Amino acid sequence: MHSQFRRRTAAVVTAVALMTGCAGNAPAAAPATTGSQPATTGSGGDTVRYAAPGSPSNAVTDPHGLLPGESDMVRMALTYDVLTVPGADGSTKPRLATEWQPDETLTKWRITIRGDAKFSDGRPVKAADALFSLRRMGKKAAENFGRMAMFDLDASKVIDDTAFELMTKKPYAEVGKALEGATFVVPEGSDDFGKPVPGSGPFRPTAKGGAQAVVFERNDDWWGPEPPSRFIEVRAVPDPQARAQALLSGQVDLAGGVPATLAKQQEGNSAVRLLRRPGATLYPLVMRMDTEPFDDHRVREAVRLALDRKQLLDTVFLGYGEVGNDLITPKDSSSPANLPERTRDLDRAKKFMADAGLAGGVDLTLHTTTAYPGMDSAATLISQQLADIGIRVKVSLEPADTYFSEIYGRKPFYLSYLGGIPFLDVVRVALTPGSPTNETAWKDPAWFADLDEALAERDDAKRSSLLADLQAKLRDQGGYAIWALSDRLDLAKAELSGVPEGIGFASAFIDQVSLDG
Amino acid sequence: MLQLPRPVGALVRAVLLLAAASAVIFLCTAALPGDAADVLGGGRATAEELARLREEQGLDRPLHVRYLDWLSGVLTGEPGVSLITGRPVAELVAERVAVTLALAVAALAVSIPLTTAVAWAAVRGPRWARPAANTLIVTCAALPQAVVAAALVAWLSAAWGMFPPVSMLPAGERPWHRLDLLVLPVLTLALPTAAYGAALLRGAIADVVARPYVRDAELRGLSPAAVLFRYVLPMIAAPATRLFAVLLGGLVAGTAVVEILFGLAGLGELLVTAISTRDVPVVQSVALLAAAVVVAGLLVADAAAPKAARS
Numbered sequence: 001m002h003s004q005f006r007r008r009t010a011a012v013v014t015a016v017a018l019m020t021g022c023a024g025n026a027p028a029a030a031p032a033t034t035g036s037q038p039a040t041t042g043s044g045g046d047t048v049r050y051a052a053p054g055s056p057s058n059a060v061t062d063p064h065g066l067l068p069g070e071s072d073m074v075r076m077a078l079t080y081d082v083l084t085v086p087g088a089d090g091s092t093k094p095r096l097a098t099e100w101q102p103d104e105t106l107t108k109w110r111i112t113i114r115g116d117a118k119f120s121d122g123r124p125v126k127a128a129d130a131l132f133s134l135r136r137m138g139k140k141a142a143e144n145f146g147r148m149a150m151f152d153l154d155a156s157k158v159i160d161d162t163a164f165e166l167m168t169k170k171p172y173a174e175v176g177k178a179l180e181g182a183t184f185v186v187p188e189g190s191d192d193f194g195k196p197v198p199g200s201g202p203f204r205p206t207a208k209g210g211a212q213a214v215v216f217e218r219n220d221d222w223w224g225p226e227p228p229s230r231f232i233e234v235r236a237v238p239d240p241q242a243r244a245q246a247l248l249s250g251q252v253d254l255a256g257g258v259p260a261t262l263a264k265q266q267e268g269n270s271a272v273r274l275l276r277r278p279g280a281t282l283y284p285l286v287m288r289m290d291t292e293p294f295d296d297h298r299v300r301e302a303v304r305l306a307l308d309r310k311q312l313l314d315t316v317f318l319g320y321g322e323v324g325n326d327l328i329t330p331k332d333s334s335s336p337a338n339l340p341e342r343t344r345d346l347d348r349a350k351k352f353m354a355d356a357g358l359a360g361g362v363d364l365t366l367h368t369t370t371a372y373p374g375m376d377s378a379a380t381l382i383s384q385q386l387a388d389i390g391i392r393v394k395v396s397l398e399p400a401d402t403y404f405s406e407i408y409g410r411k412p413f414y415l416s417y418l419g420g421i422p423f424l425d426v427v428r429v430a431l432t433p434g435s436p437t438n439e440t441a442w443k444d445p446a447w448f449a450d451l452d453e454a455l456a457e458r459d460d461a462k463r464s465s466l467l468a469d470l471q472a473k474l475r476d477q478g479g480y481a482i483w484a485l486s487d488r489l490d491l492a493k494a495e496l497s498g499v500p501e502g503i504g505f506a507s508a509f510i511d512q513v514s515l516d517g
Numbered sequence: 518m519l520q521l522p523r524p525v526g527a528l529v530r531a532v533l534l535l536a537a538a539s540a541v542i543f544l545c546t547a548a549l550p551g552d553a554a555d556v557l558g559g560g561r562a563t564a565e566e567l568a569r570l571r572e573e574q575g576l577d578r579p580l581h582v583r584y585l586d587w588l589s590g591v592l593t594g595e596p597g598v599s600l601i602t603g604r605p606v607a608e609l610v611a612e613r614v615a616v617t618l619a620l621a622v623a624a625l626a627v628s629i630p631l632t633t634a635v636a637w638a639a640v641r642g643p644r645w646a647r648p649a650a651n652t653l654i655v656t657c658a659a660l661p662q663a664v665v666a667a668a669l670v671a672w673l674s675a676a677w678g679m680f681p682p683v684s685m686l687p688a689g690e691r692p693w694h695r696l697d698l699l700v701l702p703v704l705t706l707a708l709p710t711a712a713y714g715a716a717l718l719r720g721a722i723a724d725v726v727a728r729p730y731v732r733d734a735e736l737r738g739l740s741p742a743a744v745l746f747r748y749v750l751p752m753i754a755a756p757a758t759r760l761f762a763v764l765l766g767g768l769v770a771g772t773a774v775v776e777i778l779f780g781l782a783g784l785g786e787l788l789v790t791a792i793s794t795r796d797v798p799v800v801q802s803v804a805l806l807a808a809a810v811v812v813a814g815l816l817v818a819d820a821a822a823p824k825a826a827r828s
Contacts, residue, residue: 212781233688
C-alpha cells in the first residue's frame with residue numbers, strides 16, 4: 001500500500017515538474033506579489049473572500065443595466081451608494097437618501113441626500129448626481145425591468161446640492177421602496193462604463209484581481225459605519241458545487257447559494273456555519289388565464305388544491321424552506337398574515353374539474369428547465385400529483401439559455417422563477433396588463449383600480465392593509481400556484497460575522513462582514 | 518496553374534482556412550435562437566424596448582454586414598465590445614489567455630509522453646501489456662471530462678487530501694504561481710486527451726514498424742533502442758507533430774468544462790457563457806483564437822514534415 005502510494009505520488013510530482021518546466025519558459029512571469037500586500041492574498045484576517053453566484057465572463061461594470069449575476073450586485077453595492085436599502089424585515093431603510101417626503105398629492109417627492117458623501121475622486125455627491133443616475137436607469141429600462149417606470153424623470157428636477165424633486169406619474173406612496181437596492185449613484189455625466197466610474201460606496205475596487213476576482217479596499221472616506229475588514233475579495237463562481245467546495249477547502253470565507261444536498265452534509269461540521277435566508281426563492285407554477293383550460297377559474301383552483309406542497313418542499317428543496325400558500329411575495333412586509341393554509345384536497349379538486357366539464361381529465365404540457373436547481377424535478381413531481389385529478393401532464397424540459405426569452409410569458413403552463421423581490425416589483429414586471437411580460441394574463445380592472453387607490457393612500461397601516469387585500473385576491477383568483485418557498489443557503493467560515501440578513505437586494509450589502517467572530 | 522512558393526502557399530491556405538472557420542462560427546451563432554437583446558431584456562422587456570436595444574447594439578443590421586464589420590475589426594486589432602458587458606473583447610480575452618494557455622500547455626506536456634508511451638505499449642510493448650494498453654485507450658478516450666474530474670477529486674482530493682477540489686486562483690496571481698491548483702484540472706484534460714491521441718498514434722506506429730527496412734534492421738540484430746531512434750521515430754515525427762497540433766487546439770477549445778468545474782476563469786468558460794448569452798463578438802473572437810491555434814500547429818507540422826521525411 002505504502003509503495004503504491006509513493007509511486008502514485010511520484011507520478012503526480014512528475015506532472016508538477018513538467019508544468020514547472022513550462023512555467024520556466026513562460027514569458028513575463030509577473031514579479032512575486034506576496035509581501036507587498038500580504039493582506040490581499042491567502043487567508044489573512046484582514047481580507048474576507050466571497051464566492052458569489054455569477055459568471056466572471058459576463059461581469060458588468062455598468063450599475064444601471066442588467067446585473068446578470070449576484071456577484072455583480074455585490075460588487076456594485078460595495079462600490080456605489082444607493083438611495084435606500086431594504087431592511088432585514090422588509091421595510092425601507094435610509095442610505096444615501098436620508099428623507100423622502102411627498103407633497104399632498106403624493107406625486108411630487110422631495111428626496112434629501114446626505115451632505116457628507118464623496119466620490120472616490122474627491123467630488124462631493126450631489127442631488128444632481130442622484131437624479132442623473134435615476135434618469136440613466138430610466139433610459140436603460142429594457143435592461144433593468146423598467147425599475148423607474150413609476151417616475152416622471154423628465155419632470156423631476158434638482159432643488160439644491162442635497163435635495164431633488166422626484167415626480168411620479170400617478171400618486172405613489174411607496175417611493176422609498178421604489179428607490180431600494182439598485183439605485184446606484186454615479187457622478188453626473190458618466191457615460192463610459194467600460195471601466196468602473198468613481199463611486200462613493202464603502203469600498204473601492206482595486207486593480208488587483210484578474211478575470212475572476214475583484215479585490216476591494218475599504219474606503220476610509222465613507223460616511224457610514226466603518227467596515228471591519230480592510231479588504232473584501234469578490235469572486236464570481238458559476239457552479240454552486242464549486243462555490244461550496246471552495247469554502248470547504250478554505251479557499252474562500254463565504255460561499256453564496258450552495259446546493260441543499262451539500263448543506264445537509266455539513267450539518268454538524270463546527271468549522272462552517274450554514275446561513276439560511278427564508279423565502280428567498282420561489283418557482284411559481286404559471287397558468288395563463290387567457291388560455292384553455294386555465295381561463296376557467298375552477299381549473300386553476302383545482303390545480304392549487306391538487307398540489308402536495310409538503311412533498312414538493314421536501315423533494316425539491318430537501319426541506320430547506322416552507323410550504324407556500326399561493327402568495328406571490330409572502331416575505332413582503334405588506335403580505336397578508338393569518339390566511340388559512342391551502343392544503344391538498346383531492347375531492348374538492350376533482351369536483352372543481354367536473355364542474356368545469358373536465359371530469360374525463362385533460363392533456364397539458366408543463367414547461368420547465370434546469371436554469372435553477374430543482375426546477376426540473378419540481379415539474380416532474382407536479383405532473384405526478386396532478387395525475388391524481390385527471391390532469392395528464394407532459395413535462396417538457398427546455399434549454400436554460402432561452403427559457404426566459406422563449407417560454408417565460410409565452411407558454412400557458414410553465415414554472416417561473418422569482419428571487420426575493422417585493423410585491424410592487426412583481427406587479428411591475430409580471431402583472432402589467434397588455435405587456436408581454438404579464439405571464440398569467442392577469443387583467444382584472446377592479447384590482448388595478450384598487451392598486452391605484454392603495455398607492456394613493458398616505459396612511460402606512462391603511463395602505464399596507466389595502467396591499468394585503470390585493471395579494472389575497474391575487475392568491476385566490478390569479479394564475480399562480482406558489483407551492484413552496486426555498487431558503488437561500490450560504491456556507492460561511494464559523495468565525496465569519498456581519499453577513500446581512502434578508503433576501504433579494506438586502507443580501508448584497510456585505511460591507512460589514514468580518515472574520516474576527 | 519500558378520505555383521506558389523511552398524511557405525507562401527501554406528500561409529495562404531492557413532488564412533483561407535481561418536476565414537472559412539470564422540464564417541462557419543458566425544453562421545452557427547446566428548442560427549441559435551434568440552440574441553443578446555433577449556438576454557439583456559431577461560424576458561421582461563417590451564417589444565419596442567427590445568427593438569431599441571437591437572438598434573443600439575447593431576443587431577438589426579443584415580447578417581453579412583455584421584460579419585464583415587466584425588472581420589474588419591479583428592483585422593485592425595479591434596474585435597469590438599461585448600454586447601452583454603460593454604467591455605472590449607480584446608480585454609476580456611487578454612485577461613483569460615494566461616489561465617487557458619497554462620492549462621492547455623501543461624496538459625499537452627503531460628499528454629505527449631503519455632500518448633507516446635501508451636501508443637508504443639499498445640503496438641510494441643511486452644506481450645502482456647498490449648491488450649492492457651489497448652483497453653486503456655478505448656475506455657479512457659471516450660471518458661467525459663466531468664467523470665475524470667469527479668474521479669480525480671474523489672481520489673486525490675477527498676481521499677488523500679493532496680490537492681484542493683477547486684482551483685480558486687488567488688487574486689492577482691498567475692496560474693503558474695500556484696501549480697498545486699493546476700494539477701487536477703491539467704490531469705482532467707490530459708488523461709482523456711492522451712488516450713485519444715494514443716488511439717490515433719497507434720496506427721501510425723504500427724504502420725512504420727511493419728515497414729520492410731524496420732524488419733530488416735531488426736533481423737540484422739540492431740538493438741530495439743537503435744531501431745526506435747534511427748528508423749521509427751523519424752518516420753512518425755510528422756504524423757505525431759500534426760496530431761499534437763490538433764490535440765493542442767482541442768485542449769484550448771476543450772478547457773470549458775474543466776474551467777467551470779474547478780472555478781477557473783479562462784477562455785473556455787468565457788466561450789460557454791458568451792454562447793449562452795448570445796454575445797456574438799466574444800464567441801467569434803474566442804472561437805477564432807482556438808481555430809488559429811490549430812491552424813498554426815498544422816503549419817508547424819507541415820513545415821516539420823519534409824524535414825522529418827528526409828532525415
